[in-house]
Amino acid sequence: MRKRIGHTEIEVNDEGYLIDFSQWTKEIGECIADENGICLTDRHWEVINYIHEKFQKDEPLSIRGIKKSGVINIKEFYQLFPGGPLKKATMIAGIPKPKSCI
């Protein structure tokens, strides 16, 4: 599925997750956040940067990882990305949502 953001066209899956991370830009992140009713602050960006670091190292994301990251505590993580914080944060960061095998 193609989607237009500003002047760029990106590819997303049925749920709105980017298919190719190389298409991600800060602007795209802001637009996706906006659609989810989230206005990105510096705190949000710190979390997104941490998510990108984990993604580039091929390490799975988890609530435990967030807790141990030193970047943010869980209560604040829920406040920043209400209603499924890992799901929303990964969508804004342009990476796949955490999955199981089926």
Added chain:
Amino acid sequence: MKNLVILGAGTSGTIMANHLYNQLPKKSWSITIVDQYKTHYYQPGFLFLPFDIYTTKQVKKNGKKFIPKGVDYLQQRIEQIIPEKQTVLLEQGDKLSYDILIIATGTKIAPEEVEGMAGPMWYKNIFDFYTYEGAKALRDKLRKWEGGKLVVHITEMPIKCPVAPLEFAFLADSYFKNKGIRDKVEITFVTPLGGAFTKPKATKALHYLLEEKGINEVTDFNIERVDYKNNKIIDYADTAVAYDLLVTVPTNMGDAFIERSGMGDDLNFVPTDKATLQTRAHKNIFAIGDATNLPTSKAGSVAHFEAEILTENILRYIDGKPLKAEFDGHANCFVETGNGKALLIDFNYTHEPVEGTFPFPGVGPLQLLKESRTNHMGKMAFRWVYWNMLIKGVHIPFISAKMSKKGKRFEEVR
């Protein structure tokens, strides 16, 4: 004489001992395997034990029986690996030196990671079914349970056999129907992920199972604590789910000695190259099965496929040849859906489970991602295959370590 040491005599370790005993030159290599436990469990059977489908005798055997006679089998607890000295310290102060080390110590449940879980109600109305003890205690509980709210719960990912909790919910539905008390039981499936099914194809093909069986779904639930006094699980968003009987899959972690050796990640899993199975930190240490941090399922089928590639890579390592970067994350799992039916899924790092036939393209007899009785027969027959072929490292005909794309309807996962 050179030493190859295998830590752990579970599925992976036992298969490796058998493969390597056949392949390594006996004049120049000796093989030692270390495991503190005497019993080898057929872990897929833990799913059936609570429902009285399997007996305790069917899921356990003496582990030594499956280790070749020429391999030294040490029944001791592992204290620590000291990679700089190429030494493993054992519980009683013994030291074991190695030229090549294979870590195959798997994963275990850590209910103490969640407040209130392993408290006074553990094995009273809070159970796991990932251990022999847990599955057996749950069986005894279910035999006399008269109904109420059954909550099947996953604490956090990754877990061993990620479909097992869902299978448990399906089998529970059948079990209570057969007992004639299904109307007295409310089944709720609680997961930290976005759904009971998380991949688009599987969700589309299989979501009907939850509806058909009347299983409620609570998603994106990241547990903070168990309020065992009021029988509720509570997540970080303060959502509460009430239970009368909680069947949870606690946090899964690698063995504590991995942490003592400074070799693990947050969950004590060993960072391992996902294609060669060499550990990231040490060239002469390899890891296999649930003990690794590989982004594939923690499952016996994965261990079986990894073992073929790891055996080859160990021989290459000994010969000073470059390792083959061949492991593709292949997993192949039966999924019990209740009422004497099962599905089969086949997938790897890059391909999600799809529809098709297995192992013969276009023929089957097993059908992928579809419920059938034949698939269920396959799962039941697998116990024999496990004890008689799989852990002995006997090649299973027509099933290859790398996933075959024939007879399957694919789209690349991107």
